[in-house]
Amino acid sequence: MDQLSATFAALADPTRRAILARLTEGPATVKELSEPFDISGPAxxxxxxxLEKAGLITRGREAQWRPCQLDATPLKEVAVWAENYRRFWDASYTRLDALLTELKETEQ
Amino acid sequence: MDQLSATFAALADPTRRAILARLTEGPATVKELSEPFDISGPAxxxxxxxLEKAGLITRGREAQWRPCQLDATPLKEVAVWAENYRRFWDASYTRLDALLTELKETEQ
DNA sequence: GGGTTAAATAACCTGTGGGTTAAGTAAGCG
DNA sequence: CGCTTACTTAACCCACAGGTTATTTAACCC
Structure with missing residues (x-):
């Protein structure tokens, strides 16, 4: 699986997005991260x-804790990828497109 | 499934991303879209x-063809979501964060 | 009407994703 | 050493994703 697919797949789960959101406030242990959810530790x-395989987090080792830390690098790729479609959602670009089309027609 | 999850899930597949890329060049029929891939029509x-359920395409009806058209609106949500993490990948923001932390410490 | 083309639906297979419980590993602590 | 805490691994379950082939629907064309 390519990097971008792995990132999108990781982001498709709300629990994982919530974990990333929590990690914007700083590193956290597995226990801390599991607190807000009523799913089991193994889950x-x-x-x-x-998240780790997608490169979205890195993990340390401190005694019996495995602190997790956000690594947003793959999210930059996501942002760049999405930005390529901006002209298809941005109204001003849509108007620009229409203008260009019009110009092209009058040329012929 | 919420909108954002559906969008990310749809984008997690390379074939679907390729279809979206093709649709930036204009509407296409199912046949045309399937051309570049050696997978079956039903697939x-x-x-x-x-893609349709995620709101990324709309479909028309012209005789026996069902032309597909890109609708990038959900991609704006993706871009906005990812942008919220910019400061975690952007080096200048990282330096700003460090500066703010330093300031906070000297205050105490 | 009969044949052809475009596309969807149905039925099926297989792999994987997200969850569980139970057991194992590893470190702190009395 | 033995207990507790933090976390992972193993084994399992079920739903669904992505693919297939075969069949059906729908429209055009002769």
């Missing part, structure tokens, strides 16, 4: 593994 | 249904 571990 | 139909 959280799996989510973290997906 | 393409399923991909299109996913």
């Amino acid at each position: 959280i571990s799996k989510h973290l593994r997906v | 393409i139909s399923k991909h299109l249904r996913v």
Whole structure:
């Protein structure tokens, strides 16, 4: 699976997006991250593994804790990818497109 | 499934992203869209249904053709969502964060 | 009407995603 | 050493995603 697909797949789950949001406030342990959800520890571990494989988090080791930290690098790729479609949602670009089309027609 | 999750899930597949890229060049029929891939028609139909449910394409009806058209609106949501993480990948923001932290510490 | 083309639907297979519980690993602590 | 805490791994379940082939629907064309 390519990098971008892995990133999108990781982001498709609300729990994982919530984990990323929490990590914007700073590093956290697995226990802390699991607090807001009523799903089991192993389920959280799996989510973290997906995020780690997608390169969205890095993990440390401090005694019996495995602190997680956000790595937003892949999100830059997402932003860049989405930006390429800006002209298709942006109204001013749409008007520009219409203008260009019109010009092209009058040329012929 | 919420809108954002549906969008990310739709974007997680490379075939579907390729279809969106093709549709930036203008509307296309199902046949035309399936041309570049060596997967069956029904498989393409399923991909299109996913894209349609995510609101990324709209479909018309012209005789026996069902032309597909790009609707990038959900991609704006993606861009906005990703932009919220800009300060975590942008180096200058990182330096700003460091500066703010430093300031906060000297205040105490 | 009969044949052809475009596309969707149905039925099926297989892999994987997200969840569970139970057991294992690893570190702190009395 | 033995107990507790933090976390992972293993084994399992079920739903769904992505693919297939075969069939159906719908429209055009002769």
